[in-house]
Amino acid sequence: MRLKCPKFLCFKDKAEIFLFILASISIIILFLIIVFVLNEGVPAFIELGFSNFLFGHRWSPYYGNFGAFPLIYGSILIVLGSLAISVPLGVFTAIFLAEYSPRWLSNMLKPIIELLAAIPSIIYGFFGFVFLAPKIMEFLNVGIGEVALTASIILSIMTVPTIVSISSEVIASVPKEYRKASLALGATKWQTIKSLVLPTAKPGIIASLLLAFGRAVGETVAVLMVCGCVPQIPSPPWNYLEPVHALTAAIALDMGEVSWGSLHYHVLFGLGVILLVITFIVNMIADFFIKKAPRGVQI
Amino acid sequence: MKTVKEKTVLFLLGFSAAILLLAFVAITLFIGVGGLSAINFRMITTSIRKGGIFEPIIGTLYLLAGTIAMATPLGLATAIYLAEYAPKGKINRIIVQALNNLAGVPSIIFGLFGYAFFCRFLGLGISLLSGWLTLTCMTLPIVVRGSQEALKMVPKDFRVAAEALGAPKWKTIKDIVLPTATPGLATSIILGISRVAGETAAILFTCSVFLTKGLPTSPLQPVMVLTYHLYTLLVASPGTSTDRAFAIALILLGLVILLNLLAYLIRMRYRKRWKW
Amino acid sequence: MKPKIEVENLNVWYGANHVLKDISMEIPEKRVTAIIGPSGCGKSTFLMTLNRLIDLVNGVCVKGKVLLDGKNIYNPGIDLTELRKKVGMVFQKPNPLPKSIYENIAYGPKIHGVKDRKTLDSIVEKCLRVVGLWDDVKDRLRDSAFELSVGQQQRLCIARALAVKPEVLLMDEPCSALDPTTTRKIEELIQTLKNDYTVVVVTHNMQQANRVSNYTAFLYLGKLIEYGPTQEIFTNPKNKLTKDYINGKFG
Numbered sequence: 001m002r003l004k005c006p007k008f009l010c011f012k013d014k015a016e017i018f019l020f021i022l023a024s025i026s027i028i029i030l031f032l033i034i035v036f037v038l039n040e041g042v043p044a045f046i047e048l049g050f051s052n053f054l055f056g057h058r059w060s061p062y063y064g065n066f067g068a069f070p071l072i073y074g075s076i077l078i079v080l081g082s083l084a085i086s087v088p089l090g091v092f093t094a095i096f097l098a099e100y101s102p103r104w105l106s107n108m109l110k111p112i113i114e115l116l117a118a119i120p121s122i123i124y125g126f127f128g129f130v131f132l133a134p135k136i137m138e139f140l141n142v143g144i145g146e147v148a149l150t151a152s153i154i155l156s157i158m159t160v161p162t163i164v165s166i167s168s169e170v171i172a173s174v175p176k177e178y179r180k181a182s183l184a185l186g187a188t189k190w191q192t193i194k195s196l197v198l199p200t201a202k203p204g205i206i207a208s209l210l211l212a213f214g215r216a217v218g219e220t221v222a223v224l225m226v227c228g229c230v231p232q233i234p235s236p237p238w239n240y241l242e243p244v245h246a247l248t249a250a251i252a253l254d255m256g257e258v259s260w261g262s263l264h265y266h267v268l269f270g271l272g273v274i275l276l277v278i279t280f281i282v283n284m285i286a287d288f289f290i291k292k293a294p295r296g297v298q299i
Numbered sequence: 300m301k302t303v304k305e306k307t308v309l310f311l312l313g314f315s316a317a318i319l320l321l322a323f324v325a326i327t328l329f330i331g332v333g334g335l336s337a338i339n340f341r342m343i344t345t346s347i348r349k350g351g352i353f354e355p356i357i358g359t360l361y362l363l364a365g366t367i368a369m370a371t372p373l374g375l376a377t378a379i380y381l382a383e384y385a386p387k388g389k390i391n392r393i394i395v396q397a398l399n400n401l402a403g404v405p406s407i408i409f410g411l412f413g414y415a416f417f418c419r420f421l422g423l424g425i426s427l428l429s430g431w432l433t434l435t436c437m438t439l440p441i442v443v444r445g446s447q448e449a450l451k452m453v454p455k456d457f458r459v460a461a462e463a464l465g466a467p468k469w470k471t472i473k474d475i476v477l478p479t480a481t482p483g484l485a486t487s488i489i490l491g492i493s494r495v496a497g498e499t500a501a502i503l504f505t506c507s508v509f510l511t512k513g514l515p516t517s518p519l520q521p522v523m524v525l526t527y528h529l530y531t532l533l534v535a536s537p538g539t540s541t542d543r544a545f546a547i548a549l550i551l552l553g554l555v556i557l558l559n560l561l562a563y564l565i566r567m568r569y570r571k572r573w574k575w
Numbered sequence: 576m577k578p579k580i581e582v583e584n585l586n587v588w589y590g591a592n593h594v595l596k597d598i599s600m601e602i603p604e605k606r607v608t609a610i611i612g613p614s615g616c617g618k619s620t621f622l623m624t625l626n627r628l629i630d631l632v633n634g635v636c637v638k639g640k641v642l643l644d645g646k647n648i649y650n651p652g653i654d655l656t657e658l659r660k661k662v663g664m665v666f667q668k669p670n671p672l673p674k675s676i677y678e679n680i681a682y683g684p685k686i687h688g689v690k691d692r693k694t695l696d697s698i699v700e701k702c703l704r705v706v707g708l709w710d711d712v713k714d715r716l717r718d719s720a721f722e723l724s725v726g727q728q729q730r731l732c733i734a735r736a737l738a739v740k741p742e743v744l745l746m747d748e749p750c751s752a753l754d755p756t757t758t759r760k761i762e763e764l765i766q767t768l769k770n771d772y773t774v775v776v777v778t779h780n781m782q783q784a785n786r787v788s789n790y791t792a793f794l795y796l797g798k799l800i801e802y803g804p805t806q807e808i809f810t811n812p813k814n815k816l817t818k819d820y821i822n823g824k825f826g
């Protein structure tokens with residue numbers, strides 16, 4: 001006789017039925033999210049045409065121009081700028097915490113850096129809007145302070161904890177034997193780190209910056225408050241001192257004013273779909289790299 | 300012997316860490332100094348119509364309480380089911396993976412969903428109830444993921460020991476697994492709450508309005524919330540009401556720091572308590 | 576001799592891995608039966624089939640019969656709680672529950688419906704006395720079980736298993752994590768236990784099997800090679816494999 005092999009709907013006790021029902025509710029709701037956003041967003045792609053919507057250069061919803069390209073470009077520009085700041089800062093800090101700083105200092109710094117990720121985005125928006133933007137205007141002598149650079153700086157602070165905590169964990173999980181072997185050959189500490197520890201930890205570090213990318217691209221309120229919200233491609237396109245607009249900011253700004261079921265409404269959900277697709281792709285690639293990271297590292 | 304290069308490297312690394320510390324100090328100082336000079340007891344307890352921030356504070360507490368009441372049982376039940384009962388096959392892995400992905404979905408997406416599904420499709424309108432439901436959706440993946448981690452940390456030995464004595468599965472979970480995992484579960488819930496407390500994007504068009512006539516008397520009424528209020532103060536009418544903006548920011552920052560500190564302390568104590 | 580457990584054509588697979596092959600044997604009541612064999616031969620798996628703790632393993636498949644007092648424990652309607660109350664188990668690594676010393680012992684009886692405080696107190700004291708731990712811990716019953724030494728923890732686990740009044744006691748290499756002195760104490764304990772219980776002990780230590788058991792079974796690569804009175808197995812093994820193993824030629 002064969003032991004009953006586990007089946008999907010074969011309950012062991014009453015507790016399991018109860019838990020199963022609650023779990024199903026939450027899982028169904030969570031899947032509904034995807035379904036609903038797609039359901040409301042896809043009409044925009046159909047009505048406007050896929051490439052017109054994605055690559056259209058004019059975003060002026062009140063005149064019926066729904067080209068999402070400036071928004072996508074703005075989002076990517078801001079996020080890449082933020083990574084340009086947060087990646088070196090984050091990785092260096094991670095190396096410092098994992099390899100150089102004394103234990104007490106790491107124990108003190110880590111929670112503080114993690115707190116940076118917990119501070120509400122509205123606070124960052126406030127800080128950027130009232131403090132950083134005027135400073136940028138003053139020091140860089142630009143017309144307004146709410147430009148791509150300001151958004152990048154704010155985003156870099158918001159997402160750097162992701163990079164630091166994951167990277168330092170990956171770096172710390174590189175086996176001690178490797179280091180000993182290298183140090184025994186006469187390599188200095190930095191040489192060991194550079195030629196041995198970092199290459200081993202590389203997949204994890206890449207995963208961390210992808211996750212940071214995902215967080216940054218979905219950030220809404222802080223970006224909205226400091227990016228200027230001008231739907232344009234700066235000239236030259238890499239000019240960080242011009243205001244831009246972002247996917248998330250456009251959704252947040254317009255959603256309160258659209259009428260339900262209008263094209264504008266569907267277009268905003270369409271932007272949501274684009275955002276979802278970007279975050280899913282980024283998270284999937286990050287997952288791929290996490291699986292390549294040294295064992296025992298959990299994200 | 301340290302070469303010049305080694306020293307330069309160390310300086311650069313330490314400098315990076317210092318910048319992050321500086322960023323934290325700058326933000327807390329900015330909010331702290333501005334907030335402390337603006338906030339006072341009268342402001343906290345006075346109605347919004349008389350220049351206070353009473354309604355948004357209480358509204359935020361309403362929002363938090365309802366979300367906790369919904370997200371905690373749902374999240375824990377889901378986590379326990381997935382970690383302890385669900386057959387460990389492909390379906391389970393896909394669900395867990397999907398939940399992980401949802402934890403990374405931007406909060407504005409939850410706002411969109413909440414508006415389309417709860418406010419419109421279910422006809423709940425811009426209301427406290429829509430806010431609870433939307434924020435529950437947003438925190439669920441976080442709570443489920445954190446709780447699953449906490450449950451996984453419970454050594455298998457404990458379960459085997461209890462089952463070998465003849466304890467039925469749910470009793471093993473209730474008597475052994477849950478008590479052992481409690482600190483971890485509490486931490487995950489606290490971190491979920493902390494995210495809700497500071498959330499703006501997801502409530503922008505689901506539950507909050509700039510001004511209401513006092514506090515909501517039913518879950519179907521809209522509610523004033525600190526984050527949303529701060530957002531409108533800054534975006535819609537910049538320059539005015541700076542005092543109130545600073546006070547709200549201070550309350551939010553203080554709340555979030557306190558919650559995270561609490562989670563941190565629980566984690567620290569938990570590590571020391573059992574030696575297994 | 577009346578058999579307590581009869582195993583008939585027992586086969587176990589872990590996925591595609593056939594770990595127990597067609598095992599049939601009778602385990603006599605109130606005797607100590609030792610299971611010996613090289614590591615990976617399926618000793619522990621065999622033990623886990625006797626109280627169906629093997630159900631906890633993912634992707635396992637069991638075929639065959641295990642009769643306890645003549646009733647097949649793999650019958651669909653069997654009450655696992657009742658089965659595990661009758662068939663207690665002690666593990667290789669001591670695994671106290673994250674509770675106090677007292678609660679560790681009292682947990683089992685509580686599950687099976689003992690609520691009366693005084694009865695629980697007396698069960699705790701009696702079981703701790705049986706394993707010779709009472710004098711060491713009577714003043715700190717409320718302390719965490721993790722504060723005991725490893726040897727004490729193992730004796731606590733035996734006491735915990737005894738507290739539910741089992742009829743059979745399964746022991747999976749109960750001494751492998753312990754020092755020689757504690758090992759000797761536990762071996763003596765096993766000797767006294769056989770007056771009241773049917774004991775099945777898995778061990779990789781042949782001297783131990785020789786010292787404590789009345790019957791010995793030799794498992795090799797999932798097959799039961801030889802089974803008989805310990806005396807015979809050790810002095811006059813019939814199978815060449817058994818002989819080689821006992822003489823330390825492999826394993």
